[in-house]
Amino acid sequence: MPDDTAVSIHQLSKSFDDVEVLRDVSLEVAPGEVVTILGASGSGKSTLLRCINWLEQPDRGSIHIAGQRIGVDDAGKRMNARALARVRAQTGMVFQSFNLWPHLNVLHNITEAPVHVMGKSKGEAQTHARELLDKVGLSDKAQAYPGTLSGGQKQRVAIARALAMQPEVMLFDEPTSALDPELVGEVLTVIKDLSAEGYTMVIVTHEMSFARAVSDQVVFLDKGLIIEKAAPATFFDTPSTQRVRDFLKNHH
Amino acid sequence: MNASAWQMLFDGAWTTLWISAVSIAIGVVAGLIIALIRLARIPVIDQILVLYISLARATPLVTLALFIFLSAPTLGFGLDRSVAGILALTINTTAFNAEIWRSGFRNFSRDQREAAMATGMTPWITFRRIMLPQMIITSLPGLINEMSFLIKGSPAIAVIGVVDLTRVTNRISAVTYEPLPPILVACALYMVIIGALVWLQRLAERRANRLAT
């Protein structure tokens, strides 16, 4: 497996109750690359993303994060919880519904994993957290509790929380789908800034113009199969399958 | 009632309080440990715990206290009355608390757990840092409710000779031939204790609701 990829997915398959949700999916993400995953509802986008950090266990195939296999150890056995957690720490995930921890304020949501997973000192973690809050435009919300924030603010905290672990790759599962339309922009702007800074990201989204602007590679999933994989200009202007042409027509 | 009667009443109240408090403290923690073990679904052990919980919940406290007190000598060791009382109350309340904690685990947000795992937290760190602090808040109303039940059920340990707040009223009236005054005072003292718990429970509920929004 090439060690210079951030994420390398090899012939991944996954079924839920006899329904194949992913079929032989292979995908390489280079460091600094932004890959967006498009596809109709139920095509397997979330499942693919959740397999990357092993929130979902694939039935077949392999996934490497920065050269390290996730879920299965060197002896070919299922990883124990500690080893799995160590590889997961190399990935950051942003969920559609934010999933902040309501009992912790914004600052502690961000420092919790660096302190208790990486073993960072509280002071160091808080300094870094404040830099990240600055980056996502929420320096004034460090002491606020999640319950008092708007959706857009929550999602930006969630992004900062994921960034705090300095992951090899950031995974976004429809980060703006749960937001009121007027709050979508502030979150997309943050993600665009991250791409400009060279973060490696895999993004599931329904925002077509955003996907076009931010991606290096667009992947189209149809019933668990990657049927198109192309640079954004090619994908959006000259798609090679009828399926994608229909999809794009319905999303404009 | 004279001064010594009052003194006896307060001693009885104190006995009820400290025996209940020890049982509650052990029972809350032991219930959590049992709920944690049950999460692992270890065969045999899980069945044993299920059996314990249903037996402990079905057995009347009086029966349980008598059984423990009387069976200890046949097993080769005598039990102090208070220790036997604490044991009976603890066995009873632990079973109820285990179920309260278990429903706390069952109802815990899967989304929040996944977010913790995604940052690289192990299941143990996820439990300690993310789940437990919230489960304490959400389970507290139920736990306090069970504490009130325990205290109201605690006169059962009088059957093995512990002189608690209820039993002491008997002793006083045996001397004074006036059964009503001591029992009235005892009622008032129970009401103070349970009232304090109800008040705490309301506070706890308010905190739990705040967390939920």
Ligand SMILES: Nc1ncnc2c1ncn2[C@@H]1O[C@H](COP(=O)(O)OP(=O)(O)OP(=O)(O)O)[C@@H](O)[C@H]1O
């Ligand atoms: N835990 C699960 N158990 C059973 N079936 C599941 C589970 N998760 C997903 N599925 C099914 O797998 C298929 C793919 O789901 P997935 O969530 O990956 O789709 P998606 O492309 O993300 O869709 P959407 O755009 O609606 O989010 C769907 O048919 C879904 O119902």
Ligand SMILES: [Mg+2]
């Ligand atoms: Mg999805």
